[in-house]
Structures are given as structure tokens and as C-alpha cells.
Amino acid sequence: MLLVDRETMQNIDSYAINEIKIPSLCLVERAALSVMENINLDIRHSFALIVSCGNNGADGLALARNLLAISKDCDIYIIGNKNKASKDFIINYNACKNLTENIYSIETIEDMNFLRKNLDRVNTIVDGIFGTGLNRPVSGIYANIIDLINEKNIYTISIDLPSGFDANGENNYGSYVDSDLIVCMQILKKGLYEDNYFRDKTVVCDIGLPQIAIEKFVNV
Numbered sequence: 001m002l003l004v005d006r007e008t009m010q011n012i013d014s015y016a017i018n019e020i021k022i023p024s025l026c027l028v029e030r031a032a033l034s035v036m037e038n039i040n041l042d043i044r045h046s047f048a049l050i051v052s053c054g055n056n057g058a059d060g061l062a063l064a065r066n067l068l069a070i071s072k073d074c075d076i077y078i079i080g081n082k083n084k085a086s087k088d089f090i091i092n093y094n095a096c097k098n099l100t101e102n103i104y105s106i107e108t109i110e111d112m113n114f115l116r117k118n119l120d121r122v123n124t125i126v127d128g129i130f131g132t133g134l135n136r137p138v139s140g141i142y143a144n145i146i147d148l149i150n151e152k153n154i155y156t157i158s159i160d161l162p163s164g165f166d167a168n169g170e171n172n173y174g175s176y177v178d179s180d181l182i183v184c185m186q187i188l189k190k191g192l193y194e195d196n197y198f199r200d201k202t203v204v205c206d207i208g209l210p211q212i213a214i215e216k217f218v219n220v
């Protein structure tokens with residue numbers, strides 16, 4: 001079984017994008033579609049997509065765009081500073097803005113209260129807060145939102161990793177999303193494999209990272 005730690009996955013992503021010149025946006029789109037393929041769209045009609053402004057969030061917004069395209073009910077909640085967002089995030093954010101008015105920034109206690117109330121109207125949460133970019137324990141509003149997701153007991157799909165959970169499985173990062181399903185991109189992360197609880201809830205999906213990029217950093 002092929003496993004990677006955070007640094008190796010970041011090296012593979014970066015080699016594929018910067019050396020092989022695969023557009024990052026294409027990988028994000030594949031990531032989003034691979035999550036979509038793992039959603040039972042016959043029973044899941046209402047979604048809360050909770051994202052921060054990195055590429056895990058870009059995957060989440062690309063998924064929102066694709067769900068909106070088939071007229072699914074989507075509320076999008078953004079945490080963090082959009083001025084520092086990744087370019088793939090911004091591209092998908094701009095498209096989402098033209099597809100729905102239900103996009104909310106979560107910054108204040110009032111925003112949190114709104115989120116707490118509004119989450120009750122959906123039957124599915126998509127967690128696009130952190131993936132392999134997580135490099136320190138979550139705190140502040142990020143921890144509060146993760147705790148709220150867990151409190152709600154709504155079916156929750158995490159993109160790549162449960163947000164707050166360490167890809168390397170080495171550090172106890174405090175709060176992390178108690179996901180029902182994790183759609184892990186391309187290669188299983190070591191931390192998920194080593195965690196009995198999450199391993200059984202994880203599916204790994206190909207997003208088009210080429211074998212030569214993988215073999216450069218992993219003994220296959």
C-alpha cells in the first residue's frame with residue numbers, strides 16, 4: 001500500500017505543477033469531481049460547504065460550483081482572509097458568486113451564531129477547511145467551527161483529510177473534524193492509514209498526478 005506523509009505529498013503536488021506544468025486548477029477540478037462521485041446525489045440535496053482560503057478550500061468551492069450546476073442547494077461558508085486566498089480558490093469563488101447568493105464569511109460571534117442555526121437546514125456538510133497544508137494546531141475560530149461541525153452530527157464529508165487532523169499522524173492537533181467520509185486525493189496519507197477509526201471511512205481517488213511525479217519522491 002502506497003502511503004505518503006505531508007511533506008512528500010506537497011513535493012509531488014509541487015513537482016507536477018511546477019516542473020511537469022500540470023495546471024493546478026485541473027487538479028483541483030479532478031479533486032472536486034472525485035468527491036462528487038462519492039456523494040449519493042439521490043439522497044443528498046442540501047449542502048453546507050465550509051472552506052478556508054487554501055487549496056483544500058479551492059477543492060471545496062470547485063465542488064460547490066459543480067453541485068450548483070446541477071441545482072443542488074448549497075450554502076458556502078468561508079473562514080479566513082480572502083485577500084490571502086490561493087488563486088484556484090479565487091477562480092472558483094468568482095464563479096460561485098455568480099451562481100448563488102448564499103456565500104457567508106464567518107468571522108464574528110454573530111456569524112458563528114448564524115452558522116449554528118443555518119447548519120440545521122442541510123443534510124450534508126463538506127469540510128474543505130484544511131488538508132495537507134495544516135502545519136500547526138487549530139485554534140480560535142477554526143477550532144470553534146470544527147467543534148460546531150462535530151456537535152451537529154450532520155453527515156460530513158472531508159476533502160483529503162479531516163480538518164485539524166495531522167496528515168502524518170504524529171501530532172495531536174486538538175480539534176479535528178469527525179468525518180463520516182474522507183475522500184483522500186491520489187495517495188493515502190500516513191496518518192489516515194494509521195488511524196483505525198478514519199482508515200475505514202477513507203476512499204482514495206486518482207486526481208491525475210502523474211506516476212513519474214509520484215516515483216520521484218516515493219519508492220513505488
Ligand SMILES: NC(=O)C1=CN([C@@H]2O[C@H](COP(=O)(O)OP(=O)(O)OC[C@H]3O[C@@H](n4cnc5c(N)ncnc54)[C@H](O)[C@@H]3O)[C@@H](O)[C@H]2O)[C@@H](O)CC1
Pocket residue numbers: 013014017024027028031052053054055056057059086129130131132133134135136137138139142159160161185207
Ligand atoms: N495545487 C495543489 O497543491 C493541490 C492541492 N490540493 C488540495 O489542497 C490541499 C492543500 O492545500 P494548501 O497547501 O493550500 O493548504 P490547505 O488548504 O490544507 O491549508 C490552507 C492554509 O492554512 C494555513 N494553516 C495551516 N495550519 C493552520 C492552522 N492550524 N490554523 C490556521 N491556518 C493554518 C496554511 O498557511 C495553509 O497553506 C490538499 O489537501 C488538497 O485538498 C488538491 O486539490 C490537488 C492540487
Ligand SMILES: [K+]
Pocket residue numbers: 056127128129130131158159160161162163
Ligand atoms: K478537509
